[in-house]
Amino acid sequence: MCSEESTRAECAYAACGRPGDESAPPSFQVQFSQLYFTRLMQLRPHIARAARAQCCDSHVAPDGDGTSGGSAASPGAPSTHFAQRILEARRDAVSNVLIGVAFRSMIGKPSILAEYAAQEQNGTSLVPRPPQHSAHKYEQSASDTVILEDETSRVTLDLSHFSGPTVVSGLVIGVRGSESLISKGTFVVQDVIFPGLAPQPPLSSTGDVKGFRKTVCLVSGLNFEHKTSSTSQTLALNMLHELLMGNVGMHTSSAQIARLIVLGNSTAARSEQDKDAEYVRAVQRLDSFLSGVCASLPVHLLPGPSDPTSLLMPQLPFHQSLLKQSAMTGRLHREMNPSFFQLDGATFLCTGGQSVVDFLKYCPDEGASAACAMDQMLQCRHVAPTGPDTVPVQPLSAKDPFVLDETPRVFVAGNQAEFSTCLVQQDDITCRCIGIPAFSEKPSAVLLDLDSLEVNQIDLSV
Structure with a gap:
């Protein structure tokens, strides 16, 4: 044998x-949002490098931080501007690269707030329980939205022109595109940039x-x-x-x-x-x-x-x-x-x-x-x-x-x-x-x- x-x-x-x-050690006195921002800090440098490698005509500031300072239009406006923060995107650039944490809003996702509201309406207490691991996919609809967020602000993404991998909640990504001329506050995405394989x-x-x-x-x-x-x-x-x-x-x-x-x-x-x-x-x-x-x-x-x-x-x-x-x-x-x-x-x-x-x-x-x-x-x-x-x-x-x-x-x-x-x-x-x-x-x-x-x-x- x-x-x-x-x-x-x-x-x-x-x-x-x-x-x-x-x-x-984990502290349940802090908000879970802190984990997202920590994730962003860890992955942002890798996405910035991947974005510069993909955009051959990138415009990088002399100090190498990916910003060019200011937002006023100029004759020498960059074709692609790397914004250090979402608020620093330039409208005079042909396209901007933004980096942040993606959040996908879907009506079919489980929601602790919806569960709490249902419990309150029924007059019962909210008892913690393990999540129900169903094989069913989260229901998708035309009203679903994808939001990109960093430490300064958030912006709604229009991914209708992007046909690559699915962007799920919690991913730290870079997006290249421009602000929508039709819907203000919406960023039309031409490409999504991922960190790529680690060494x-x-x-x-x-x-x-x-x-x-x-x-x-x-x-x-x-x-x-x-x-x-x-x-x-x-x-x-x-x-x-x-x-x-x-x-x-x-x-x-x-x-x-x-x-x-x-x-x-x-x-x-x-x-x-x-x-x-x-x-x-x-x-x-x-x-x-x-x-x-x-x-x-x-x-x-x-x-x-x-x-x-x-x-x-x-x-x-x-x-x-x-x-x-x-x-x-x-x-x-x-x-x-x-x-x-x-x-x-x-x-x-x-x-x-x-x-x-x-x-x-x-x-x-x-x-x-x-x-x-x-x-x-x-x-x-x-x-x-x-x-x-x-x-x-x-x-x-x-x-x-x-x-x-x-x-x-x-x-x-x-x-x-x-x-x-x-x-x-x-x-x-x-x-x-x-x-x-x-x-x-x-x-x-x-x-x-x-x-x-x-x-x-x-x-x-x-």
Whole structure:
């Protein structure tokens, strides 16, 4: 059997720090708007550089800050003016480049104010509850508006002439265009400028002393309940366990599996009727399954919206008092959501997937995949752009922990509707994006080759 230590492939693990480690503790006494302005400060320089690179005829002030001072018309007016702030846009320029945070107003988006008003009208108190993670997209209408905002002011954007990627709430973007001659206060956008991919550190090759090709197994959405799972679900879990142990006729492939990464929603969502004892049994069933896997290989466990930890991203790891059987093996790694770590020198960015699911709700294209959304997130250098608007996040004001300072080599999101993947390549940057479906809905496991970044989805449904 390949579960023996002498035949199991191994890969080196290194923690890369946790999101929010360098930030001040969250304070619920401050407004969430501070997070948007912090995000703007972090990403503005990158967008300014990208904008100047795209506009060959840019007009930059001698001090290099992107402003030219004053707004009066002059014979030497620039063809493209880079405004340091929205209020500094020049009407005499052929076009202006503005940088700010986008906000998309849609009638179908969840609204805490609307919910509060409904509760007040019904005479009931507003009880905090987890967001309802529906697969339905946010309803769009002709009355929807997109607003760009910075520290000084805001302006309504007319995106009817732009056919590029969807602009979702919370993105820090640059827009090139001019003020509408028909509707004052509206900025007609000709092009949207994103920060672009963050730098990627060189891959350090460690090599496998045992000569194995090494793969990582990825699953999500195990959704253990307090009661016994259905027959098909139980058989699928047994198939997953046998795959990891090498007992299903795939001895060679299983021997190459160096680690298992579980990407959120390992326990089923708790309803208001569930008793504490029932929820504890669900965690115990998860512990029993993971302890069997940890006996053979290391497991990285990320929380999701339905797991017993904080709801706000970055989600804290499973508490040390939980999963004691698995912890006794010494091979259980409790990760945050999102989480950064290295395997054999390759940086992994793993998430429970709620930010990707919410991102897709803004996209009008029904065929948009999770991998495509993740590609755009990399281009925007942000893991959860729609938070805190429609994704619950911690009110961190010193630094936005979701801004990407470097591009990972592997970006994985769990609990997606379908399996999807794409390889993002630009210059010397390579990143594999993978969307993993929930195991309880579509039983499958994804094997990722650490060397070639090739992926293989294994169907475990019975």
